[in-house]
Amino acid sequence: MIVFLFDNGGTLTDDPFAASLSLLRAERRLDDLEASGLTSAAQEPLLAAWAEENDRLSFPFACHYLQEEYWIARALMRLAAPGGLVHPAAVAELSPRILRRYRSAARRVLAAQPQHPTVAAVMTQLKAAGCAVGVASNDRAFATPAIIAWTGYGDLVDIVVTSEGMSSPQVRVEKPDRLFFTRAVETMAAAGIEATRVVYVGDSEVNDIETPKAMGFTTVRYVNRLNPKARVWLDHRETTAADYSYETFAEMPDLFARILRDVGAKGRRAG
Ligand SMILES: [Mg+2]
Incomplete structure (x- = not known):
């Protein structure tokens, strides 16, 4: 055969990455994470740092289309310097929550191509x-x-x-x-x-x-x-x-x- x-x-x-971040931004899907440590001032720097991590780093089986917590946690840690925009202790719970929202957005972006x-x-x-x-x-x-x-x-x-x-x-x-x-x-x-x-x-x-x-x-x-x-x-x-x-x-x-x-x-x- x-x-x-x-x-x-x-x-x-x-690649749905850029359009999915745009959806998160346009629909304000991260706003309710403010109480969990992602301040509104941190949102844009996070999205920029995340995009850089995704551009530069790959590893075995890395899923760039549905993303991995790895890149999000690295981006959050870049903002978590002393006195930074994110408290280091918030990263462990923030990163999987952000990933889940990204994947919901990516599903819609991929379905509409x-x-x-x-x-x-x-x-x-x-x-x-x-x-x-x-x-x-x-x-x-x-x-x-x-x-x-x-x-x-x-x-x-x-x-x-x-x-x-x-x-x-x-x-x-x-x-x-x-x-x-x-x-x-x-x-x-x-x-x-x-x-x-x-x-x-x-x-x-x-x-x-x-x-x-x-x-x-x-x-x-x-x-x-x-x-x-x-x-x-x-x-x-x-x-x-x-x-x-x-x-x-x-x-x-x-x-x-x-x-x-x-x-x-x-x-x-x-x-
Ligand atoms: Mg290919």
Whole structure:
């Protein structure tokens, strides 16, 4: 069976971070934390420090889209210097409360992104052609399935695998390591999806193209110009060695119809 395996962040969904902070700000979602130690004077410095932490720091399985308490606590601690805007003793309880509000905002931002009908139509087209559709993401095990459900892709996706979900305390399994892709194929096989050809689709040249191409997968690069330039942990290269590429979602239906014809033809020749 031909499997189309998609990266999530920057490929199926765009980074919701900036829009989610804007929602928190516009809807005054942090105002009631004043009594818990987040003064109104601290709100804007917190959002600025948090954005800097998110831009600069990444770590294994870090979930930048739904965020981690780690960046919020670091930002709060930057404001908690002696005589600062936040009392150090308030950080332990403030940071998870702020995270919870962020995730509610991010859910709304992700659900409203405009590419979903186009991407869903492409997935429907792939499934109608007898292919399987999967998502394989460097992410927390809880995060990618939630995002896929919120965007409405859930009914079209046969399997979701994540770096955290495929890792153990002894073995870290993360793109761009080859093990990520071999484990993804093994996980699909265990779920009854026997891949005779994998078409891997992603926005990162290093994470989504170089290794899968070397492994013989068909590769498709989305050159996503909406990826925030400030994120040092993203690969911003605009050139690609992928077999196919696209720069707008509007190109997807025709491109994926062409890929289907090409890989289907290769499959018939091999058979
Ligand atoms: Mg990505």
